[in-house]
Amino acid sequence: MTPPSSWPDAAVPIILDASAVINLNGSGAATEILSALQRDFIVAQDVYEELKRGARNGRRDFEALENLIGQDVVRRQDISAVGIDLFEFLTVGPSAMTLDDGEAATIALAFELSGVAVIDEDKGRRLAQQTAAAVPLLSSVELFCNPIVERALASNLADAVFCALQQSRMQVLSSHHAWILELLGPERASLCRSLPRSVRQP
Amino acid sequence: MNSPLETMNAREVGERLRIAREDAKLKQAEAAESIGVARTTLVAIEQGQRRVRMDELRSLARLYGKSVNALLRQEAVHADLLPRFRKLGTSYPDAVERAAALLNHLTRAEVELENLLGIQRVRNYPPERPILAGDVCVQAEQDALELRQWLGLGHAPIQDVLSILERQLGMRVFVRKLPAEISGLFAFDEGAGACVLLNANHRRGRRNLSAAHEAGHLVTRQPAEVLDRNRSEETREERYAHAFSRCFMMPARTVKEQFQEMTAGSKRLLRQHVILLAHIFSVSREALVRRLEELKLVRAGAWEWFESNGKITDEQEREVLGDRLGPDERAIDAQAVVGSRLALLASAAWRQGLLSEGQIAELLNVDRVELRRILQDAELEGSNGDDAPELLA
Incomplete structure (x- = not known):
């Protein structure tokens, strides 16, 4: 999505x-x-x-x-x-x-x-x-979820986003929460403190 | 649209630029050269006689290591405590200069955040007691007891003197790691009030005495002072503050009563006596023994005896006090890049949209990722978690 x-x-x-x-x-x-x-x-x-x-x-x-x-x-x-x-x-x-x-x-x-x-x-x-x-x-x-990037990074995309969230504590607008959750899955999302609690613990 | 820069008071802009230049330790000639103007032009800018242009302002900001926004946002605080330390007339080492700069930085950040959030710090300073002719130690004892009465403390031992300074007197107290030779700094500024920086690397008992020492400077309204081990010749003000701290933390009558109770049946001053009494008065073991000497409850040289006969060790203290020896919360707080109160204020300002991430990062002098960690850790609910109970007041 x-x-x-x-x-x-x-x-x-x-x-x-x-x-x-x-x-x-x-x-x-x-x-x-x-x-x-x-x-x-x-x-x-x-x-x-x-x-x-x-x-x-x-x-x-x-x-x-x-x-x-x-x-x-x-x-x-x-x-x-x-x-x-x-x-x-x-x-x-x-x-x-x-x-x-x-x-x-x-x-x-x-x-x-x-x-x-x-x-x-x-x-x-x-x-x-x-x-x-x-x-x-x-x-x-939006730099990560551009379709061109999704194709270029393929299976590495989730790791890249996870690292940005973990290493840089990337902020995510609410309109992208669902995409993040779907990409990372609930387990990895729960480890990202920059995500609101509702996303980390759905 | 009117230019925001042109609507600002030119004198105020000049003053902010002067403080920033002096913070950066640059001479007027160096700053003038960097923006390609004569020194007299820079002087005119700093005195508000000539408006600075935006391109000059950006160049100066870069030269001074600050942002234009930090220099010219309306609520930015430009309290300048450093000249007070420089006026002390003592040649201070770099470590003291850095500590003074840290106190200046912490004060500015806290005042700006409080102003933005509409927090009014209540000042409840005691009546001023200038140092008079005669024995400063006698005056210090009278003044310390008077302050105790004024605060409603009576003669009881004080468990948390830092909280009394903060909550009852309204002083700004910061506890951060400083070089070992510096115990504390005090500065009084009309805008920011009484500001104190204490050494987190010092043990709690010693730090409490340093805090009481700085309260002594508030009583006499000293503009600034450094409590520094390397200062060989003490001034009357320092002798006063030393005596004030001893008498404030260890009032003679209470010490005598506690001593009598503690040593009943014993003919010697034992290590456990020292440990327990120091714990009761929340002071260092050395300060306690020296106070006993001063009050002629033990012979002079008692502390040196302990020092040359195996000392009184931390392990012995742990054995005697056990669970009574709680964690040193202030020292723990000082481990963090930003103290918990500043972090909470910054978090509130950020959450309310008053300051952006970049503005706060510069204000607190932390990088962005560290700031994100601070902001997110300050909010266990998460960055957008807002279903927590509402405050009623």
């Missing part, structure tokens, strides 16, 4: 938030997934900087992102004058109405490039819809 998804045309760039990069890295299959999808995957410079700061604390996500960039499956780009106003609106102001720089830059860059932003968090998705309603959104799980 494939959940509803809003995949754009092949030419549309896809902007990955730090959360999506971390989830892909956690899956152990980032290169396979992104290569199979054959899209223009971009990380905003602010996301790159955030993961770079994380590397100082011993995280491996920056190294993994550098590998993805080295393999030409992801590229990085800074926002320009076109997206800077949106970035400002998303970073300066009341806490409840702002995001961190990486999340804001992901939305601003998607707006600037007429691309799609991959964002998991409720707050990020809500503010993206409020400030840049024209920017389509995807979630990390």
